[in-house]
Amino acid sequence: MRIVVQVKLLPTPEEASALERTLHAANEAANWLSAEAYGQGEQSRKALQSFAYSDLKERGLSAQPALHVLRKVADAYTALRANIRAGNLGTPGSKRRRKAESQPLVFRLDAAQPYDDRCLSWQLDEQTISIWTVSGRMRGVRYVCSERSRRMLAGYRKGESDLVHRNGAWFLIATCEVSEAAQIDPVDFLGVDLGIVNIATTSDGKIHAGRRLNRYRRRQLALRAKLQKKGTKSAKRVLKRQRRKESRKATEANHIISKRIVTVAERTGRGIALEDLKGIRERARLRKPQRVALHSWAFAQLGQFVEYKARRAGIPVLFVDPAYTSRRCAECGHADKANRVSQARFVCRSCGVVAHADRNASRNIRARARELWRRGAESHAPAPA
Numbered sequence: 001m002r003i004v005v006q007v008k009l010l011p012t013p014e015e016a017s018a019l020e021r022t023l024h025a026a027n028e029a030a031n032w033l034s035a036e037a038y039g040q041g042e043q044s045r046k047a048l049q050s051f052a053y054s055d056l057k058e059r060g061l062s063a064q065p066a067l068h069v070l071r072k073v074a075d076a077y078t079a080l081r082a083n084i085r086a087g088n089l090g091t092p093g094s095k096r097r098r099k100a101e102s103q104p105l106v107f108r109l110d111a112a113q114p115y116d117d118r119c120l121s122w123q124l125d126e127q128t129i130s131i132w133t134v135s136g137r138m139r140g141v142r143y144v145c146s147e148r149s150r151r152m153l154a155g156y157r158k159g160e161s162d163l164v165h166r167n168g169a170w171f172l173i174a175t176c177e178v179s180e181a182a183q184i185d186p187v188d189f190l191g192v193d194l195g196i197v198n199i200a201t202t203s204d205g206k207i208h209a210g211r212r213l214n215r216y217r218r219r220q221l222a223l224r225a226k227l228q229k230k231g232t233k234s235a236k237r238v239l240k241r242q243r244r245k246e247s248r249k250a251t252e253a254n255h256i257i258s259k260r261i262v263t264v265a266e267r268t269g270r271g272i273a274l275e276d277l278k279g280i281r282e283r284a285r286l287r288k289p290q291r292v293a294l295h296s297w298a299f300a301q302l303g304q305f306v307e308y309k310a311r312r313a314g315i316p317v318l319f320v321d322p323a324y325t326s327r328r329c330a331e332c333g334h335a336d337k338a339n340r341v342s343q344a345r346f347v348c349r350s351c352g353v354v355a356h357a358d359r360n361a362s363r364n365i366r367a368r369a370r371e372l373w374r375r376g377a378e379s380h381a382p383a384p385a
Contacts, residue, residue, distance in 0.1 A: 019138075021133070027108065032059070039104075062119070157174050167241075181314030188269075189370055197343055258306045273369030278300075
């Protein structure tokens, strides 16, 4: 399976200037090629290489970077066509879709640029790299990373790495091919109920509360309202910085929770059962104050983190239908809207059992996963890329 490792580069001012000129040159070439591809209606890799390869080299790119620009533009148009087919840009004739179809794709001047082993080499012991730039090959560019990342690079790095310029800092994001463990035959399943008040609740009764993250998001919401009302350039800069900060905080929380869930499942020889919440934002009908919480909820990211961590450990993952899991009694099976007394309290109107609502739902999810597995369902964790 593929995972990525990010390292931070520590270039000198001269090296940083060369890297910046390189990114600008590559993306200016990509914008020129995008306009040509749009005008000629030729957007496949083969077609772009046939009429643009020589021109790209004349723009200061050597052979491999020119090929990477070709592939970047072709892949961007492939992704655009896929989004149009899937309806992600609206229906035919909609404003958003017309805008996407009426002009060539444009790349930011500091957009990431891919590198392969012909134009980038790693000296892992010295923690330096040698990298191609428009000013020539630069050797001995320093980088820093954790010891875990260093071991990952040494043992599993394979394929391309992306040069990224973000917030004034330089990074390389390397691709690593990590071997997977053989999938176990689970003795049971660990049901996981996802939510906003409690990010994740397991059928073992463990609650991963979202109180701290939700408080932080409410503070950020109030801060955004003040900055948007102010509307100055400095306020907009702070808005952009705070958005990234909030995203990183949610990502960190999801990494921690997913690791704990997978660790428990691995230790006890169980699979993991999650709710299939695809499309919930379109289905849910909420009051306006609740919409902000729903759209800030990174449940899809948490599911992805659980999937790839589980696949590395050989743990099967099943996604089950979430319908009525919060209303059905895990003891007797009676389903009734009135069973859900409040957000946290569940009282069965049939057998009288009293339970925490999220724990009850997670037990229903576990039961559905066991039944699916018994019928021969396969793990929904993604296949190796």
